[in-house]
Amino acid sequence: MNKLKVISVFGTRPEAIKMAPLIKKLNENKNIQSKVCVTAQHRQMLDQVLDLFNIEPDFDMNIMKDKQSLTGITSRVLEGLNKIFIVEKPDIVLVHGDTTTTFATSLAAFYEKIVVGHVEAGLRTYDKYFPFPEEINRKLTGAIADLHFAPTLNSKENLLKEGVNEKNIFITGNTVIDAMNYTVENDYVFENKELNELDYINKKVIMVTAHRRENWGKGIENICTALRRIVEENDDIELVYLVHLNPVVKDIVYRNLSNMNRVHLMPPLDTKETHNLMNKCFMVITDSGGLQEEAPHLGKPVLVLRNVTERSEAVEAGTVKLVGTDIRNIVNEVYKIIHNKDEYEKMSKAINPYGDGMASERIVDSIMDYFNIPITKDNYEMVKLFK
Secondary structure: OOOOOEEEEEOHHHHHHHHHHHHHHHOOOOOOEEEEEEEOOOOOHHHHHHHHOOOOOOEEEEOOOOOOOOOHHHHHHHHHHHHHHHHHHHEEEEEEEEOOOHHHHHHHHHOOOEEEEEEEEOOOOOOOOOOOOOOHHHHHHHHHHOOOEEEEEHHHHHHHOOOOOOHHHHHHHHHHHHHHHHOOOOOOOOOOOOOHHHHHOOEEEEEEEEOHHHHHHHHHHHHHHHHHHHHHHHOOOOEEOOOOOOOOHHHHHHHHOOOOEEEEEEOOHHHHHHHHOOOOOHHEEEOOOOOHHHHHHOOOOOEEEEOOOOOHHHHHHEEEEEEEOOHHHHHHHHHHHOHHHHHHHHHHOOOOOOOOHHHHHHHHHHHHOOOOOOOOHHHHHHHHHHO
């Protein structure tokens, strides 16, 4: 029997983190020929993850350009993948989430009539500009995809409302939980020496990230103003802000927060450093999507610097809270957590709705099931259970 040819395509660090454990499972399956293609939509941050998980791409498109536009990314991905797909003729292409690489890859596969599997399918805010361009990227990918690997029941229900056939939706959990099984260590020593010097026991170390397009400008300004006030009014707070490399974000953050005591500004850490910082910190403030899934797995409350989130199940579970970018609201919600032990405990002990670390295995088995390739009885039952 010929092996099933699977090409996994991704281009950014968040995609790579969540696809890495899946690629490992694909490589372990004797009935699958697994290949990896990176667009390198984000070059430097992507390479960090590839190194961490020892993934060597079979195809590296290296499309990143200075001040690249969404149109440029889309066109370069389409043209590059068209050549690869024509030669390789994969049975299925796997994409992840909601990046421009994800949408353009799905479209390129559709043009060649190749089956598309969408990992982390079904997330929705129902506002096409929040987040931008991610909401439309994932909806268009969902319209093309043949297999939908939904992380939660909410995601599945979103897809059903859009007319997706239920037999092609699989509830798997989120692969980011699988990834953290590889990265988090209780006695971890940071490569970044500044992080080793922080007092995680006697101080409340707050990890911050904020970089989304919809927060550029006034949103980032407000966030910085709120953070400055929180640090100035609380001597037991240490702030670690992982500042995105984009000058649109970086310039505002450094102008507002540099040279402040107990504020540590540093570039984004690699995945292992980030996960272990989350494990040691007191709480997380972010506008990231992935951190809304990762931090609760480690029992860390998350305040989300957005007005809407596609991860509504996290809000419902109580692991995260939406606070937007209003200065007063950010400060008030942070104070509820740092000054109220019961509020902290309620969020930190809420059950994370994103799974048990078995998502990658479920996805591989679901693919096998779709292509009528025999799998073990135990795994077959697991597939049916989560379908």
